[in-house]
Amino acid sequence: MSGIRNLQRMRFPIILAKDFVRASVSQVRWYSDGALKKTCLYDFHVQNGGKMVPFAGWSMPVQYKDSIIDSHNGVRNNAGIFDVSHMLQTKVTGKDRVKFMESLVVADIDGLKDNQGTLSVFTNSQGGIIDDLIINKTDEDYLYVVSNAGCADKDLPLMMNQAANMRSKGLDVNVDVISNGLIALQGPKMVDVLQPGVSFDLKDLPFMTTRSCTVYGIDDCRVTRCGYTGEDGVEISVPSDKSVELTENLLQANKDVDVRLAGLGARDSLRLEAGLCLYGNDIDETTTPIEATLAWTIGKRRKAEGGFPGADIILQQIEDKPKQRRVGFTSSGPPAREYLSLKPVI
Template identity: 65%
Template sequence: MAREPVPCAVRAAVALQAGDVQTDLARPGVAVIDVVFPQAGAVGMLCDVDEVMAIRMILRQPSPVWLHFTIEELQIYPRGQESPQKDFQSWLSHLTSQEQPENLHGDGLKQTPLYDFHQQHGGKMVPFAGWSMPVQYTHSHLESHMHTRQHCSLFDVSHMLQTKVFGRDRVKFMESLVVGDIAELKPDQGTLSLFTNEKGGIIDDLIVTSTSEQHLYVVSNAGCSDKDLALMQTRAQELRAAGSDVHLEVWENALLALQGPSAVRVLQAGVSDDLAKLPFMSSAVMDVFGVPGCRVTRCGYTGEDGVEISVPARRVVELAERLLDDPDVWLAGLAARDSLRLEAGLCLYGNDIDETTTPVEASLVWTLGKRRRAAMDFPGAAIIVPQIKEKPKHKRVGLMSTGPPIRQHTRILDLEGQTVGTVTSGCPSPCLQKNIAMGYIKSEHSKVDTALTVEVRKKNYSALVTKMPFVPTRYYTIK
């Protein structure tokens, strides 16, 4: 049954309201419009003289994504000319009803236990993956990004799916779904792994920790939570029917990420455990500032040293407030998290990896356990393992470019003007003051320092294949 169109208001504005876009976009020759959906916040609309309209949609994505249309198609004109609002509003209503059905109604959005806390601290809430999440707070995106790199920031990541896997066959269960070597994990050691399908595509990326409490602790993406849970439940049922001992528990804890060079100093003041003995991708249960039963994992999505803290939901506000007592700690939202992960060369599911990309194409061969490669006993192994030697037709690479920032779907061309790939994520790097991106290109063009061009608004700009991460990562290891 067709969903009714969603009405939306359109009004002129002096700047984009997307949070991480600087106000100088409202320059002569550019019309900036603010589009407001009922109970779903603002969506910035930019129309420029190059006859390209860019729509920054903060709806389902974890960060804004640019989509491009010609002005003639939408009948939107630069400032000083009339804009037929009726046609514009009709098109927007069609888009929202057809493309973004799940997240437009405020009453359908989930809230983390920190929802009121975010609003009290000036969080700008946007729909993301069915949740109402802060895109930023009182500081600008740039300030928040740089503060994380120089000090530390606190992120609410409670929307992510946390699952416990119990039973004597829990490792057998997990290895039937992922590419990693779970059997060789030491107690309280974790690894980044991938759910794959029989065609070799990536269903999701996740962190699996083998705990000393005789269960696996799994953290996976909010946007994939429904399919991830269905995948795990179905497989667990199949194994139980065959006599295996495995069962799942969705953990309703909140999840905080404290990221940046000051993060461990801040946390150490509130725990008795020596965090110097907790290396990257290791985990421990401890009291944190008086909150018992928190699982602290030294990991994150920024490239910085830091931790993720799984905390009982009823105590998470208390813990967040206590962490904020340290002046080095700022709150940060989705906008900073996205630019930080891109500088660190980390994939965003749905943009940079999905069920049509293999781990080899995605330059994630390192996630494949050596024993698992030899046994070829994970989903899609018959396709994935041969690609390691044969090399795929295209692969994920980093790019730096001149000219305007490059965004998702930007075309990548060789020096003869032939299309050789597509950008999957891109932004101006706050740290490097350069345009950075990642995307998929034909393998013969994937060598570092290969000169290419990117097409932005019907103009070509120089680009260079660049080694990732774009900025050095600071993951903590014990020497």
């Protein structure tokens, strides 16, 4: 659990939850043109009072019947459930899958143990961050990758094109989209909620590890101990047609824990309070990992060998220090940022 404690120590007192009454969701990659896509939990959100808004081409709940503040504090003190099914889940197979992934990201994938994952970034030829993502090296001969919904339109072509390029050179790699739902259960009482539904001890699933398992009687799930709230938590990849059943089971799992649904508003305020990067806001294609204070995502071997896009620029910044760097600061009022007027789409 040391990784989770490190996240908690990183938490900047940037803003208090009460200041998010107006600043509910950041302006990252919002779309309103064309038909909005719906996650497998869309109807469930509506039935439970979710206020639906357009986000990255999807109709997503920004909050429920309770306030964003209540959702925020619920996750900090108990447990909250987020629908993150809009995020891009991919499965990378083939004997050259590690070489393929390392040609796109800065992480030392080869150095990961089976069922271990890491946060990494796709980089471009100038060292800028195309997107941040989590890569899991499973014991089932594939990499399980999760990246941002707002960048799916460039992440997927990037991966598909590189895979095709490597196959043309005789290498063995394939990329397939996983159509599962993805549910994030976050908060200090996550274990109390999830433990009754799995057959293994969650103590054996430390931070940034993953495993395939049955969850509350639902087969073919994958539980990964991670999340983007600064709290302990898991993300559960679940067959789409079982997503509502799993969510209902989690809500009813432990009568002694106040488990509540949480939306984009709380996810954003939790992330900001924890000092975690948000793509398009804190990092983008003009920001290098060094400038973003994400040098720790670059594996020691990768620093020595390079071989990822923009390596020359990034490694030189490590040597010379960057001219600009992301920092955290405190504020006694609402955050200095852009706001949106959010209107329901239902």
